[in-house]
Amino acid sequence: MLPAWLIFVASFGYLFLLFAIAYYGDKRADAGRSIIANPYIYTLSIAVYCTSWTFYGSVGRAASSGVGFLPIYLGPTLMFTLGWFVLRKIIRISKVHHITSIADFISSRYGKSHLLGGMVTVIAVIGIMPYISLQLKAVSTSFDVLLYSPGLNGTEGSGDFLLLGDTALFVALLMAAFSILFGTRHIDATEHHEGMVAAIAFESVVKLLAFLAVGIFVTFGVFDGFGDLFRQAAAEPELRSLMTMEDADSGWVTLTVLAMAAIIFLPRQFQVVVVENIDESHLRKAIWLFPLYLLAINVFVLPIAFGGLLRFPDGGIDADTFVLALPMAEQQPWLVLFAFIGGLSAATGMVIVATIALSTMICNDLVMPVLLRFPWLRLTERGNVSGLLLGIRRGAIVLILLLGYLYFRLIGESYALVTIGLVSFAAAAQFAPAIFGGIFWKGGTRLGATAGLSAGFLVWVYTLLLPSFARSGWLPVEFIEPGPFGIEFLRPYALFGLAGLDHISHSLFWSLLVNAGAYVAVSLAGRQNTIERIQATVFVDIFHQPGNEAAARMWRGSATVADLKALAERFMGAGRVHEAFTGYARKHQFDLDRMQEADGELVQFVERLLAGVIGAASARVMMASVVKGEGVGLDEIMEILDEASHVLEYSRQLELKSLALEEATEELTAANERLKELDQLKDEFLSTVTHELRTPLTSIRSFSEILHDNPDLKMDERQKFLLIVIHESERLTRLINQVLDLTKMETGSMEWRMAEVDMKSVIEDAVATLSRLFDERNVALAVNLPDRTSVIRGDRDQLMQVVINLLSNANKFCWPDVGRVTVTLTAGSEYLTVSVSDNGPGVALKDQQQIFEKFHQVLDAETGNPMGSGLGLTISRRIVEHLGGRIWVDSTPGQGSTFSFRIPTPPSPVN
Amino acid sequence: MPEFSQRNERIVALFVVGVLAFNPPLLRVFDAGPDVMLFGIPLLYLYLFLAWAALIVCVALLIERPKRGSGKQEAFASRETKIRRDSG
Numbered sequence: 001m002l003p004a005w006l007i008f009v010a011s012f013g014y015l016f017l018l019f020a021i022a023y024y025g026d027k028r029a030d031a032g033r034s035i036i037a038n039p040y041i042y043t044l045s046i047a048v049y050c051t052s053w054t055f056y057g058s059v060g061r062a063a064s065s066g067v068g069f070l071p072i073y074l075g076p077t078l079m080f081t082l083g084w085f086v087l088r089k090i091i092r093i094s095k096v097h098h099i100t101s102i103a104d105f106i107s108s109r110y111g112k113s114h115l116l117g118g119m120v121t122v123i124a125v126i127g128i129m130p131y132i133s134l135q136l137k138a139v140s141t142s143f144d145v146l147l148y149s150p151g152l153n154g155t156e157g158s159g160d161f162l163l164l165g166d167t168a169l170f171v172a173l174l175m176a177a178f179s180i181l182f183g184t185r186h187i188d189a190t191e192h193h194e195g196m197v198a199a200i201a202f203e204s205v206v207k208l209l210a211f212l213a214v215g216i217f218v219t220f221g222v223f224d225g226f227g228d229l230f231r232q233a234a235a236e237p238e239l240r241s242l243m244t245m246e247d248a249d250s251g252w253v254t255l256t257v258l259a260m261a262a263i264i265f266l267p268r269q270f271q272v273v274v275v276e277n278i279d280e281s282h283l284r285k286a287i288w289l290f291p292l293y294l295l296a297i298n299v300f301v302l303p304i305a306f307g308g309l310l311r312f313p314d315g316g317i318d319a320d321t322f323v324l325a326l327p328m329a330e331q332q333p334w335l336v337l338f339a340f341i342g343g344l345s346a347a348t349g350m351v352i353v354a355t356i357a358l359s360t361m362i363c364n365d366l367v368m369p370v371l372l373r374f375p376w377l378r379l380t381e382r383g384n385v386s387g388l389l390l391g392i393r394r395g396a397i398v399l400i401l402l403l404g405y406l407y408f409r410l411i412g413e414s415y416a417l418v419t420i421g422l423v424s425f426a427a428a429a430q431f432a433p434a435i436f437g438g439i440f441w442k443g444g445t446r447l448g449a450t451a452g453l454s455a456g457f458l459v460w461v462y463t464l465l466l467p468s469f470a471r472s473g474w475l476p477v478e479f480i481e482p483g484p485f486g487i488e489f490l491r492p493y494a495l496f497g498l499a500g501l502d503h504i505s506h507s508l509f510w511s512l513l514v515n516a517g518a519y520v521a522v523s524l525a526g527r528q529n530t531i532e533r534i535q536a537t538v539f540v541d542i543f544h545q546p547g548n549e550a551a552a553r554m555w556r557g558s559a560t561v562a563d564l565k566a567l568a569e570r571f572m573g574a575g576r577v578h579e580a581f582t583g584y585a586r587k588h589q590f591d592l593d594r595m596q597e598a599d600g601e602l603v604q605f606v607e608r609l610l611a612g613v614i615g616a617a618s619a620r621v622m623m624a625s626v627v628k629g630e631g632v633g634l635d636e637i638m639e640i641l642d643e644a645s646h647v648l649e650y651s652r653q654l655e656l657k658s659l660a661l662e663e664a665t666e667e668l669t670a671a672n673e674r675l676k677e678l679d680q681l682k683d684e685f686l687s688t689v690t691h692e693l694r695t696p697l698t699s700i701r702s703f704s705e706i707l708h709d710n711p712d713l714k715m716d717e718r719q720k721f722l723l724i725v726i727h728e729s730e731r732l733t734r735l736i737n738q739v740l741d742l743t744k745m746e747t748g749s750m751e752w753r754m755a756e757v758d759m760k761s762v763i764e765d766a767v768a769t770l771s772r773l774f775d776e777r778n779v780a781l782a783v784n785l786p787d788r789t790s791v792i793r794g795d796r797d798q799l800m801q802v803v804i805n806l807l808s809n810a811n812k813f814c815w816p817d818v819g820r821v822t823v824t825l826t827a828g829s830e831y832l833t834v835s836v837s838d839n840g841p842g843v844a845l846k847d848q849q850q851i852f853e854k855f856h857q858v859l860d861a862e863t864g865n866p867m868g869s870g871l872g873l874t875i876s877r878r879i880v881e882h883l884g885g886r887i888w889v890d891s892t893p894g895q896g897s898t899f900s901f902r903i904p905t906p907p908s909p910v911n
Numbered sequence: 912m913p914e915f916s917q918r919n920e921r922i923v924a925l926f927v928v929g930v931l932a933f934n935p936p937l938l939r940v941f942d943a944g945p946d947v948m949l950f951g952i953p954l955l956y957l958y959l960f961l962a963w964a965a966l967i968v969c970v971a972l973l974i975e976r977p978k979r980g981s982g983k984q985e986a987f988a989s990r991e992t993k994i995r996r997d998s999g
Contacts, residue, residue: 067955078926084919228951234953243944243945244942244944245939245955252935252938
C-alpha cells in the first residue's frame with residue numbers, strides 16, 4: 001500500500017523537521033527570546049510520558065484487559081493533583097542547587113555522595129534498558145507491519161529495500177545519532193535543552209493528533225460512533241468481559257502506584273518536569289493540563305481496541321499494532337502514514353529525552369567522579385574539559401541504546417509492550433523512598449538511602465529482571481520453577497511463599513518493602529555527618545530559607561576571580577562563562593576587572609554553575625582544586641556555626657545565671673535586713689531580759705543586804721523582807737521559765753504532749769490556782785462555763801498557761817476592789833472560744849497588735865512603769881497558733897478589754 | 912507553604928477523592944457489565960472518563976483561581992473583601 005521509499009522519506013523528513021525545530025529553539029534561546037517559556041510548551045514536554053507504550057501498547061493492553069490500561073494514566077493524574085506540594089518542592093530545590101538529574105538530586109540530598117549518585121545512575125540505566133527496548137521494538141514492529149504484512153498490505157516483498165535486515169538495530173543507531181545531535185551539541189551552563197524541549201513538545205502534538213485521527217476514523221469511519229461500536233462488541237461473547245473490571249482488577253492498584261512514582265522518578269520525566277522547567281509558575285497550568293492531555297490521548301484507546309478485535313476476530317494480528325493495522329485494512333494510506341509518524345514521534349521523544357537524561361547522569365555521576373579520582377589524569381589541572389564531557393555523553397548515548405537493543409534481542413521479542421515497560425516502572429519506583437524521604441524528612445541519612453536503594457534494586461533484579469532472562473532461555477528455566485537450586489522458598493515469582501499476586505505487584509511489594517524498610521531503619525540507627533545535616537535541612541526547609549547567603553558569608557577560603565573563571569571555562573567554554581560572569585557582576589554591581597579576590601558568594605555562584613554541568617559532587621571536588629587555604633570548608637563553616645551557637649548558648653546561660661544571681665542578691669539583701677531586724681530584736685530582747693532579770697535580782701539583793709546588815713531588825717520587818725525576796729525569786733524563776741519556753745517554741749524543740757483536753761476543767765483549774773491572787777487585790781472573778789464538757793486536742797499544761805496568763809493579766813490591769821473579770825467558754829461547731837474580759841483601762845488601738853510581740857510592755861498609765869514581763873501574751877499566742885487557733889483582743893480604751901482565743905474542735909465530736 | 916493552608920487542604924481532599932474514585936471498591940459499584948449502557952457507552956467506561964474529567968476540572972478551578980500572585984496576596988485580597996463586606 002505504501003512504498004518503502006515513501007515510509008523512509010517520511011520518517012527522515014519528520015526527523016529533519018524535528019531537528020529544525022530544535023535548532024530554531026536553541027537559536028531563540030541563545031538570543032534570549034525563548035519559545036518554550038510558557039506553560040503550554042512545558043505541559044506538552046511533560047507529555048513525553050506517552051511513548052510507544054501509550055501509542056501502540058495501550059490498545060494492546062485494552063484488547064486483553066479492558067480498562068486495565070488506565071491506571072498508567074490515572075496514577076500521574078493523582079500525582080499531579082498533589083503536584084503543588086511534591087513537584088513544586090522538587091523543582092524549587094533543583095533550581096536552587098542547579099540539579100541536573102535524578103542521580104544528582106539524590107546524591108546532593110544525602111551529602112553530595114558520589115557513591116549514591118553512581119548507584120542511582122546504575123539503577124536508572126539498567127532499569128530503563130527494558131523501556132528503551134520497548135521503543136525499539138515498537139518502531140521496528142511498526143516498520144515490519146507496514147512493509148511485510150501481506151494480509152494487510154497487498155503489495156508483497158517490498159522489504160528488500162532494507163539493507164541492514166535488522167530493523168531494530170537500524171532504528172537504535174538512528175536514534176543514537178539523533179539524540180547526539182540533539183542533546184550534546186554543547187555544554188550549557190544551565191543544562192536547559194531548549195531546542196530539545198521544543199522538539200518534544202512538537203512531538204507530543206503530533207502523536208496526540210495522529211492517535212486522535214486514527215481513533216476518530218475507527219469510531220466514526222469504520223463504525224457508526226461509540227454506540228454502534230460498543231453494541232457490536234457487547235454482542236461478541238468473548239469481548240463482553242472486557243467491559244467489566246474482571247480482567248483489569250489484577251494489579252490495578254499496583255499499576256496506579258507504579259505510575260504515580262514513574263511520572264516523577266523516571267529519569268526522563270525528572271528531566272522534563274524538573275530540570276527543564278524554566279519557571280516554577282508554569283507548574284500551575286501543567287498540574288491540570290497534563291492530565292487533560294492524558295485524558296485526550298486515552299479516549300479512543302477502547303474504541304480502537306474493540307474495532308481491532310471486531311475487525312480481526314481470528315487473532316492473526318497483534319493487538320499492539322491495531323493502530324496501524326486498522327487504517328491499513330481500511331485502505332487509508334495517508335492515515336497509515338500519519339499513524340506511523342505518530343508512533344515514531346512517541347518513540348523518538350522518549351528515546352531522546354531518556355538518553356540525554358541518562359547520559360548526563362552517566363557523565364556527571366558515574367564517569368566524572370571516577371576520573372577525578374585518578375590523579376594521573378590531572379583532570380583538575382587540564383585545559384578545556386568540555387570536549388571530554390561531550391565525548392563521554394555521546395559515548396553514553398550510544399551505549400544506552402545498544403543496551404536497549406541488546407535487551408530487545410535477548411528478551412523483548414517474547415513480551416507485550418506494556419509488560420516490558422512495567423519492569424522499568426518498577427525500577428524507577430525504587431527512587432521513591434529516598435526522594436520522598438529526602439524532601440519531607442530530615443532524618444534520612446546517606447547510609448539509609450544507600451541501603452534502601454541497593455536492597456530494593458537487588459530485589460527488583462531478582463524478582464523481575466532475572467526471571468525475564470530465564471523465561472527467554474538465557475538462564476535455566478528451573479530458576480523460576482521450582483526455584484533456584486530447587487529451593488521453592490526462593491522462587492522469584494513467589495518469594496518466601498508469597499503467591500497469588502501478579503509478577504509486577506509481587507516484585508513491587510517486596511522491593512519497596514525492603515527498600516523503605518532499610519532506608520528508615522538504617523537512617524534511624526545511624527547518624528548524619530555535617531554535610532548531610534546541612535543538605536537535609538536545605539532540602540526539607542527549601543521554602544523557609546532566605547538562601548545560602550549565610551553560608552557564603554561564613555566562607556573563609558580564598559580564591560581569585562581569574563582562577564574561578566579559568567576553572568569554569570574548562571567545562572563550559574569561554575563565551576558562556578563570560579556571559580555568566582558579566583551577568584553576575586551586573587546583578588551584584590561590581591567591576592569584575594578590578595576585583596581580584598572572590599568573595600564567598602561568587603565562589604558559591606561558580607560552584608552552582610559547575611554543578612549544573614558536572615553535578616554537585618564533582619563540582620565540589622573541582623572547586624577544592626582552585627580554592628586556596630581552607631577551601632570551601634563546609635565542616636569549618638559548621639564548626640564556626642557550632643562555635644557561634646555555643647557562644648550564644650553560653651551567653652544565654654550567663655544571662656540566666658546573672659538573673660538568678662540578681663534574684664539571689666535581692667533575697668539576700670532582704671534576708672540580711674530581716675536578720676538585722678532580728679538582731680536588733682535580739683538585742684532588745686536581751687537587754688529587756690537582762691533588765692527584767694536585773695529588777696528582781698536587784699530587789700532580792702538589796703533586801704538580802706538589808707537583812708544581812710541589820711541583824712537587829714524586828715521580826716515582822718524581817719518576815720516582810722524575806723517574803724519580798726521569795727516573791728522576787730519566784731518572779732525570777734517564772735521569767736527564766738518563760739524565756740526558756742519561748743526559745744523552745746521558737747526553735748521548735750518544745751515537746752508537746754498532745755491529748756484530748758477538756759477545756760472546761762482547764763479553766764476551772766486555772767481559776768482555782770489564781771483565786772488567791774484575785775482575792776488579794778479584791779477583784780471579782782466570774783466564770784461562765786457550759787454544762788457539757790468541751791473537748792479539744794492539745795497540751796493541757798500549755799493551755800492552762802494560756803488561761804493563767806490571760807487571767808493574771810486581767811487581774812494585774814484591773815483596779816483593786818472595783819475590778820471585775822469574767823471568763824467565758826463558748827463551744828461553737830468548729831471552735832471553742834475562751835474570752836477573758838476585764839474592766840481595766842483597756843488597750844490603746846495602736847497597741848492592740850503589738851501587745852502580742854515580745855516584750856511589748858504596756859506602761860502603766862499612771863506610774864510609767866512596765867507592768868508585766870512582756871512574754872506572757874507572746875507565749876500564749878505561740879501556743880494557740882501551734883494548736884491551730886487564733887488569739888486576739890477587743891478593747892475600747894477606758895472601758896476594759898476582752899482577750900479571746902479559739903481552738904478548733906476535732907472534726908468528729910468526741911463527746 | 913503554610914500560608915496556603917485552606918487551599919492545601921482542598922488539594923489533599925481532591926487527591927483522596929481521586930484515590931477513592933479510581934480504585935476497586937467504588938469501581939465495582941460502576942462495574943455493571945456490558946449490558947448497562949448510557950448513551951451507548953458501557954457504564955464503567957463512562958464513569959471512569961467522566962470522573963477523570965471532573966477531577967481535572969476541580970483541580971484546575973482550585974489551582975487557577977487566584978490569577979497570578981502569591982498566597983499572601985490571595986489571603987490579603989480575601990481579607991480585603993471581607994472587610995469591605997463587613998463595613999458595607
